[in-house]
Amino acid sequence: MTGSGTGGTAGQLPRLLALVPYLLSRPGVRLAEVAETFGVSEERLRRDLNLLWVCGLPGHGPGDLIDVEFEGDTITLLEPAGVTRPLRLTVDEALALIVALRALADTPGLSEHDAVDRALVKVEQAAGAAAGAAARVEVSVEGEQRVLPVIQTALDERRRLHLSYHVPGRDETTERDVDPMRLLLVEGRSYLEGWCRRAEGVRLFRLDRVDAVAVLDLPAEPPPGVRHRDLSQGLFRPGPDDLLVTLALRPGAAWVADYHPCESVTESADGGLVVRLRARDTGWVRRLALRLGAQGRVLAPATLAEQVRADAALALAAYAD
Amino acid sequence: MSERKTERLLNLVICLLATRRFLSVQEIRAAVPGYGQDAEESFRRMFERDKEELRELGIPLETGTNSHAHDDEPGYRIARRDYELPEIHLEPDEAAALGLAARLWQSAPLAGATGSALLKLQAAGVAPAPAAPGALEPRIGATEPAFEACLRAVQDGRGLRFTYRAGGGAAPSERQVEPWGVVSWRGRWYLVGLDTDRAAERVFRMSRIVGEVTATGERGSVVPPAGLDLRATAARMARDEPRETARVAVRPGAGWELRRSATATADDPDREGWSIVDVGFSDPQRLADRVTGYGADAVVLSPPAAREAVVARLRELAS
Numbered sequence: 340m341t342g343s344g345t346g347g348t349a350g351q352l353p354r355l356l357a358l359v360p361y362l363l364s365r366p367g368v369r370l371a372e373v374a375e376t377f378g379v380s381e382e383r384l385r386r387d388l389n390l391l392w393v394c395g396l397p398g399h400g401p402g403d404l405i406d407v408e409f410e411g412d413t414i415t416l417l418e419p420a421g422v423t424r425p426l427r428l429t430v431d432e433a434l435a436l437i438v439a440l441r442a443l444a445d446t447p448g449l450s451e452h453d454a455v456d457r458a459l460v461k462v463e464q465a466a467g468a469a470a471g472a473a474a475r476v477e478v479s480v481e482g483e484q485r486v487l488p489v490i491q492t493a494l495d496e497r498r499r500l501h502l503s504y505h506v507p508g509r510d511e512t513t514e515r516d517v518d519p520m521r522l523l524l525v526e527g528r529s530y531l532e533g534w535c536r537r538a539e540g541v542r543l544f545r546l547d548r549v550d551a552v553a554v555l556d557l558p559a560e561p562p563p564g565v566r567h568r569d570l571s572q573g574l575f576r577p578g579p580d581d582l583l584v585t586l587a588l589r590p591g592a593a594w595v596a597d598y599h600p601c602e603s604v605t606e607s608a609d610g611g612l613v614v615r616l617r618a619r620d621t622g623w624v625r626r627l628a629l630r631l632g633a634q635g636r637v638l639a640p641a642t643l644a645e646q647v648r649a650d651a652a653l654a655l656a657a658y659a660d
Numbered sequence: 661m662s663e664r665k666t667e668r669l670l671n672l673v674i675c676l677l678a679t680r681r682f683l684s685v686q687e688i689r690a691a692v693p694g695y696g697q698d699a700e701e702s703f704r705r706m707f708e709r710d711k712e713e714l715r716e717l718g719i720p721l722e723t724g725t726n727s728h729a730h731d732d733e734p735g736y737r738i739a740r741r742d743y744e745l746p747e748i749h750l751e752p753d754e755a756a757a758l759g760l761a762a763r764l765w766q767s768a769p770l771a772g773a774t775g776s777a778l779l780k781l782q783a784a785g786v787a788p789a790p791a792a793p794g795a796l797e798p799r800i801g802a803t804e805p806a807f808e809a810c811l812r813a814v815q816d817g818r819g820l821r822f823t824y825r826a827g828g829g830a831a832p833s834e835r836q837v838e839p840w841g842v843v844s845w846r847g848r849w850y851l852v853g854l855d856t857d858r859a860a861e862r863v864f865r866m867s868r869i870v871g872e873v874t875a876t877g878e879r880g881s882v883v884p885p886a887g888l889d890l891r892a893t894a895a896r897m898a899r900d901e902p903r904e905t906a907r908v909a910v911r912p913g914a915g916w917e918l919r920r921s922a923t924a925t926a927d928d929p930d931r932e933g934w935s936i937v938d939v940g941f942s943d944p945q946r947l948a949d950r951v952t953g954y955g956a957d958a959v960v961l962s963p964p965a966a967r968e969a970v971v972a973r974l975r976e977l978a979s
Contacts, residue, residue: 352666377779399693420674425745427746434815438764439798442800475815626954629952630952648977651978656956
């Protein structure tokens with residue numbers, strides 16, 4: 340993809356072409372601020388500026404070169420040598436921004452719709468012809484019209500929430516007070532991250548599993564120093580204490596390996612898969628095994644395999660009459 | 661790219677932006693430091709590579725001849741109106757919305773393009789603004805190895821050939837596709853297009869594409885149908901139109917998903933405290949997917965086909 344790599348010499352030319360008009364529009368800007376914006380070290384930025392100094396209009400006389408003035412830790416660009424505006428957006432750049440704005444614009448229940456729509460129109464206009472490709476990429480997101488506005492209010496006013504929340508692993512609805520921290524849209528679904536006062540920990544709540552929500556007349560007070568969950572490795576991070584389960588999957592159940600993070604996936608001789616995955620509670624795996632029927636089989640642990648057999652026998656009895 | 665080369669290319673851009681008439685290759689050689697001292701042949705090679713690099717960055721290098729000149733060789737210039745990002749001014753709430761939206765691609769191949777796009781907007785004077793505390797942070801992954809090749813083909817209007825492992829245990833097969841678009845639904849990427857061997861529209865899950873993806877045909881050879889609506893395609897994926905109604909008895913407090921999607925709920929006359937819920941379905945196997953996991957807590961009463969689908973699965977497990 341073009342446009343990536345702003346850090347080193349690889350992305351130096353596009354960076355310089357943006358740096359000149361950036362400095363031009365911000366006389367006296369602090370060196371540290373520029374370095375942060377451009378994602379480079381101050382030392383790297385100084386080397387960039389030294390390079391700008393020797394570039395300029397043909398002739399390369401004193402009045403033709405790009406001129407930068409340092410004063411303390413601030414910079415002022417005196418002569419841009421004709422590079423007064425940034426380069427147009429590339430197709431990838433236009434696509435990245437426009438598709439992202441459209442995804443937000445389409446999220447049901449979001450309160451910023453008006454600003455998102457206005458920003459979208461302006462970015463599309465600025466992108467011009469490069470905006471066309473964005474029509475070929477669609478990011479579908481599921482907001483939650485019912486609960487999203489309530490949660491946004493609680494976050495804006497920093498107030499505590501009460502949630503009736505369904506836990507699918509146990510198929511039960513729980514009642515809990517939560518100090519909201521942020522709203523996230525991950526893998527097409529919206530989540531609330533908050534300090535759960537019942538679990539005394541940071542938890543993610545999938546909004547389509549919220550049965551009811553109310554803003555309480557109490558301030559939100561997550562413990563000081565509490566950290567956001569690291570989502571760089573995906574939503575579900577199995578812990579070492581979670582039960583390690585081995586499943587044999589026939590081809591019709593191969594989707595399980597697509598949907599759940601697995602510790603290992605191996606193909607078996609009959610064209611199926613053997614997967615090892617971690618489960619926080621056995622309820623979830625028992626449900627999965629029942630659902631899969633003959634397409635899946637618990638290989639280990641043996642106690643879990645026995646539980647699934649017992650679950651199935653009990654359920655069959657309910658169909659006997 | 662070495663600093664010397666960056667310096668040469670920057671001088672080249674400044675030179676071509678400053679000229680209104682087309683500059684011949686020799687004029688460019690004289691005007692841009694870094695070209696002068698090399699032998700003619702190596703200069704020509706260097707200039708060809710430099711042109712290519714500028715075009716890859718999206719710099720609109722124009723080729724043409726000046727009307728009054730009679731040189732056979734074309735010259736070069738960069739038209740300012742094609743080069744420059746048009747004026748854009750964002751209100752603080754619009755800038756906040758853009759900053760928020762830009763987080764969508766945080767961990768995906770388009771993250772780099774997002775970053776450089778935001779830099780260009782800031783260079784055009786847009787001031788970044790913080791989002792409200794209640795703002796929804798979007799994120800999307802694109803970990804499917806085929807994503808970049810599919811996106812590239814869609815942008816370039818080229819065909820694609822790949823090996824695809826369809827669902828339901830079918831053996832992997834070779835597919836030839838005219839790609840129309842890519843869709844992210846529930847965090848997974850899909851390729852939408854015309855399967856040319858089957859002469860029908862198909863949706864391919866990118867995670868099921870096996871191995872390399874090969875682009876075929878000329879650029880621009882694939883044109884999506886007029887009125888292509890990817891949003892509608894995504895909506896179709898989300899919805900399995902129910903054609904029948906099943907009646908399911910559910911234990912108190914259990915069967916949350918069934919209760920939630922029920923079109924009607926009544927008390928069960930035969931089981932103390934239980935409810936009977938009506939749920940729509942189109943395929944007994946899909947209904948069994950939803951019910952069987954609840955074990956003895958959810959019992960399909962009717963229709964018989966749905967009841968049998970669940971019983972068949974339970975028999976397999978109980979034996």
